[in-house]
Amino acid sequence: MTLGTRSAVLGRRGGVDPDVADQLGFTVHDVVRDLRRDVAAATLPLPIDGATEADASRSRLLAQLDEHLLPRLGELSSPAMVVLAGSTGAGKSTLFNSLLGEELSPAGVLRPTTREPVLAVHPRDVEVLKPGPATDLARVVHHQGVPRGTALLDAPDLDSFLSENRSTAHQLLEAADLWLFVTTAARYGDATPWEALGRAKERGASVAMILNRVPKENLPTIRADLLARLREHGMTDAPLFVVPDVGPHEGLLDATVITPVLRWLSLLAGPDRSRTVILRTLKGALGALPEWVTGLADAVEEQGDAARELRHTVGVVVPDAAAAARRTILAGTAGGASVAARWFELASTAGLERVVVRDGVARSSRRAGHAREKALEGLRSEVEEAAVRSLVAAAARAEERLRAVLAGPGAPPGGTSVAPTGKDRAAQREVWAKGSVGAWARAADDVVAHLGEPAPAGTGDADEGGDPSGVGQPGHLEISDREARVRAEGARRAFGDGGLVALVLAAAVGNDDAERLLDRVLGEVATDAVAELRGDLADRAAAAVAEEARSVQSALVVPALADDAAAALRVRLAELRRLT
Template sequence: MGAVSYSPEHDVTDVAAPPAPVAPSLLDAVRDLRRDVEATSFPLDIDGVDAARASRTRLLDQLSDHLLPRLAELSAPAIVVLAGSTGAGKSTLVNSLLGTEVSEAGVLRPTTRQAVIAHHPDDGELLAGHPVLEDVKVVSHESVPRGVALLDAPDLDSVLESNRATAHRLLEAADLWLFVTTAARYGDALPWQVLAGAMERGASVAMVLNRVPVESLPAVRGDLLVRLRERGMQGVPLFVVPDAGPQQGPLSTASVAPIKRWLTMLAGPDRARAVIARTLRGSLGALRPWVDTQADAVQDQVDAADALRAAIGAALSGPTDAARAAVHRGVVADGAVTARWTELVAGAGRFAHVVRPSGRIRAARRRTTRLREASVGPLLADLQQAAVANLERAGAAAERELRERLSARGAPDGAAGFVASWPSDDRRSARATRADSIATAWIDGARLAVLAALAEGDPRALKRSARAAKALGDRALAALVLAAAAGLAPAAELLTELLGDAGDALRDQLRAELEAHAAAQVEAEGAALAALLDVPDLAADAASRLRLRFAVLRGLT
């Protein structure tokens, strides 16, 4: 028994007129859209991101493998992709249509191991450069009707993920989907999911129902037609190939003759161009919801990034207050600084006996002043190391708080994955470098602050300041102020005896600077984390760029 063919009124080639030449501006607009879609990423792992990434991949495939090649060369043959489930008989059908084996068929799974595209020799130049040729075996064969190219795709449900991905990509490249299924499997969910996707993007579709037992042919064909009507697909051409029983090699000529005649008719210039035009218009029309969905997904990313920035700011308030409080209560002077001060005070002629019991400053002696100037080097080194350690602790506490707060329940969507990608080693290195730079600047700036303060005040205070500077030396006096600012109480007392209110003001000024530096170290941790959000796809206008790009395209179609 021969194949049962479709009714002529269901021929998809009758519903579209031949396409007009494509204006270069339309091709340019699609290129621009593709470039922007390719540049779009979804950096935050928020709800729905997997679907958005998968949709982006499909959209890129559609733009790259169908729309751009087709717009660039309207006269290229219509690409007819044979797609279906494992064992549907796609390769056998292609081989039978051409009368020779061009695509390996067999019982092993996956049956189609490599995609094959067959075209007429005279169409080779028109197909040259098409992106799908990179991933398929190309066969030039006289039996292929000129004006079409038959592409045998891998199984849609292949055990190999790479095969499944290739099959879906090749479907996006098609001008016509020739879906092959069997009497045993046409009711599976997969065929209908694939066909629904084809209808959504306005693709031209035909269907081959293969291996239908003769006795059940009317019932199976009737049931399938009902299913097609229920889904608004009553216009889809349907070919039924009876079950030929156990066999190897091609199907009989009679069983595939209706499909071959249809392809030959389809290959005519007007009809092939009509199929191309229909699918092209459908694909362009399907872009709007597709791009809108992508733009909505980008906006979700932007909103999530805003929520993360707000959460980062909120998480830093506690560590900032703690960092300031630690400096204020004198933790920088604990340990090594206190021990070094004790050593200096005990040393004869150093910081001892600078102020007489009467409160007057002892007369400066050049040798004693030089000795004091030289003795404060270790104290300054200890002060710097203590300041660095305090700043590093402040930064580390901020990083800890950020990681804990943004990984806890109630954190913004995507926060945990975002923070997990924040490298701790990089943060420790950056924190240490920054802390050392800040502490060095704080130490070096103290002498200038002292000199500036000694130039201000009433004459009596200026005279006392000059005597103190002469007795200690500028460097030793700066070390004294720094020790007092760090929280060393004996140093603060001596500074008050030497300079009075001016000394207290200097101590408070340098302590406030160190508090601000500690707070800045905390803020630097937040800034480093927030900087990861400073990417184009998380900018406020990221979604509008895609919508504007499509608006330009829509204006040209």
């Protein structure tokens, strides 16, 4: 059912069928409540073109829903809220007091005069006056002079030099069923009145205008000019009241001066007639919503389009950077000069290359092996530090590349907001790399611990095209395993398990001297171990690149940037169009 249908249930005397009104109120209220939830959930995280304006529009829409539509739909019997608003010195408080015949709101030359909003309500309407922004922000007074079915509110200046006054004025206008806008002959051309009236038109509010302090001799000219301006702004239906300039005065205006305004307010009096004003403003507000929601839904979809382009950009960079990091490690350049220098030092002091190898088996006393193992502890430390530097460098290069494509020339829209900044990343990168290299080194401990053990079933000669059953090669696998075990035992005696791990790690980062020594004492077993650990470190370098991109990717994989992020708003839009 539409709000137009709701208006149709008003009888010739303005009466409303309570059952029909309740049913309609429930329908519209549910739609607007769901809309409010989905508008609040719609965020615009990427700073692309139009996002700032769309977010500001979203904030205004939420304010309208929270401060007017939802409270009003929740209780149609509450008096119609008529807010007197305008610029500094427009005479709002004097008009407010004069309409009520009593000085209830301070008026004078001191600016700002209205520091505390005043809400006047008829005593017989107090029971149906529902809590809301107006009752929360204003001092409520009960007064017989307020027409029944309405509540009259004197708001602070829209252009007050006090920011809290400006904020309060805008909040109260959002809660209004009718804007009674006050300006003067001297200031009606200022920007502030027309900005406020533009917001009223945008949200579909009912508006009336009071042109105050108009010199009698200029009244026809000024009135004609103001009417022309109203037509230009599409507000030809807005009532216009002209209050002549009465010169310097204190207290209330003469009753004859404000009679037209008072008569017009009295025409709205009575619960049923004031409800017509409420319904008219509600209909206007609901009619304005589809354009707002369409703009917000379009902005959300533009965010999704930008996010897809950014994800594609990152998706191109990361695999290339990961592949480059792997190539660097597999090329055997991770050790660098520091590992070579440590090896040269050990070769001359620990006699690493003077180990005797006879029939492929290292010959050494356990005492000498313990000494070499102790000396090789420094090599392991040097290798781990070099590996950490390699992972950190791979990650840093990935960050530089991501920053270049996301924030450099030709970057896609919104890229700057998700591009890595480098802040705090160096320390985090170092911590991550040390953890990863520590796990890699522990994997080397495990590899060395299993040196010389029989190969798993399904490997060996069968993998090289030999007879998988071993027929025709009696005892071949047993002999190979036995030889491997003997060579491993000899290597352990010569270097200790810790020393062998250091040698394997050094060879894995590309130290040729360590690799040659391992080949002498272990043969092909060492080759396989080194290849396995070098591949593991290459994988970790690729993971370092992925880790660097994780913050960027996680920022782009959020509900607000999903392909269907605007779906809920589109559903609400369809519901609104059925209502209006």
